[in-house]
Amino acid sequence: MDLFVGLDVSVNTTSICIMDDAGKLVKEAKVESEPSSISELLGKVDGHYRRVGLEAGPLSQWLLSGLAAAGFPVTCVETRHMKAALSAQINKTDRNDARGIAQMMRVGLFRPVHVKTERSQEIRLLLTARKFLQAKMIDAENNLRGLLRNFGMKVGTVTRAQFENRVMELLEARPHFVLAVTPLLEVRRVLRAQYQILHKAMQRLAADDPVCRQLMTAPGVGPLIALTFRTGVDEAARFRRSRSVPAHFGLTPARYQSGEIDRGRGISKCGDASVRWALVEAAGAIMRRNTRSSPLRVWGMAVAKRRGSLRALVAVARRLAIILHRMWSDNTEYCWQAQTA
Known part of the structure; x- marks a missing residue:
């Protein structure tokens, strides 16, 4: 039975x-x-x-x-x-x-999903913990800025290393604020120290992983982007065609059609949001930074002239996902020179 x-x-x-x-x-x-x-x-x-x-x-x-x-x-x-x-x-x-x-x-009316390997789950744990500490550190800084701004004390644009010194300079005019502000600075100091530990661990992990080293040869892809893409895809063999990767992570257009109604709804935004964010961030680095030119950047700038910068950003992210998966599948590095078909 x-x-x-x-x-x-x-x-x-x-x-x-x-x-x-x-x-x-x-x-x-x-x-x-x-x-x-x-x-x-x-x-x-x-x-x-x-x-x-x-x-x-x-x-x-x-x-x-x-x-x-x-x-x-x-x-x-x-x-x-x-x-x-x-x-x-x-x-x-x-x-x-x-x-x-x-x-x-x-x-048989079900749709199976891929369960990631334990290695990818461990990497995702590190990335999630790092992101949590980063968010809480930014929250602590913004909270301090908001509290001091009520009394006309503006922190202004400073680096993270200069932030604490700048706050202490502002407190010289109101020393009785030290009692309330010092614990917040201590919390931020602990968060920053622990965040740097996880950030350096992330960099070492990407440097030791052969797949991430390969992905980081592409423009706009650093340790965080490479690790996020690696854990999101998990195994290159999951996708038979590289063109399926952008759709899996919600970077392709969605459409609603019923009777006489037929309209687009932007990108679908399905799948892993962290991978989608990573690809868009990498696309932004390619398009906005004045770095080494690449065929991907040249193509993206041409799209921006025709369709606008926002659509070009998504288009570059979509094409970057295809390129990264093809690099991984073929075990090749990024080609910085355009080649004729």
């Missing part, structure tokens, strides 16, 4: 629905969100498991690895696609969601 399983995962518990190939319920239960607990329950049911499905989420990578190691044919499905399929239910409960996922696995 072939069996199909739907897992509705939450932080503490997971609702499980086991269904046979005729759509008959075999077993329903709720266990702890642990690979061992789920594997133990599935092992008590006799039958051949064809598909085990769970939605993509914070615990999906961990649960998928554990269930796969236990020998179950587990698949991670796209959240938006499964949400649309389950939206027809009148009552939304964990039990009904597990039933719906099992039904989708039985009839």
Whole structure:
């Protein structure tokens, strides 16, 4: 008897629905969100498991690895696609969601998603922690600027290294403010020190990774852009065609068409937002900085003259994604000289 399983995962518990190939319920239960607990329950049911499905989420990578190691044919499905399929239910409960996922696995109406390797997850952890500290450091600086501006004390344009000295200069006129401002400066000092540790670790990681070294030969691509693109793509073989990469990260136009209505909606903005941000940042560096000329920059400037700078920026980001994936797939560096086809 072939069996199909739907897992509705939450932080503490997971609702499980086991269904046979005729759509008959075999077993329903709720266990702890642990690979061992789920594997133990599935092992008590006799039958051949064809598909085990769970939605993509914070615990999906961990649960998928554990269930796969236990020998179950587990698949991670796209959240938006499964949400649309389950939206027809009148009552939304964990039990009904597990039933719906099992039904989708039985009839094959699901869209699998790629689960990133553990190496890419580790790199993403470093990048996320660095971004968090950077954001909090900027928040601390802006908070200090706002508090002092209320009393006419303007910090002005200074570097991060000069920021603290500039604030202390302003406090000389109002020494009684030191009690309130000094703790904020101390918090900023700690955040900056820890941010620099993670920033240097990121640079070392990119320098030691052969794929990132290869990607950094392209214009506008530094350690942060290279690592972000590497973790977003994860494996170059995921995409059969390099032209599919921009669409995967939401850089291609979206369209709404119904009857006589047919209009564009800008880029789709689907997929990993951090990769999309990285590609646009790299495109901005290519277009705006007065650096070494490249065929990509020449092409982008020509697009800007015809369509405007904003559209040219997205177009360059889209083409850069194609180039980076092709470099990775072919194991080649960026060609700075235009070549005839």
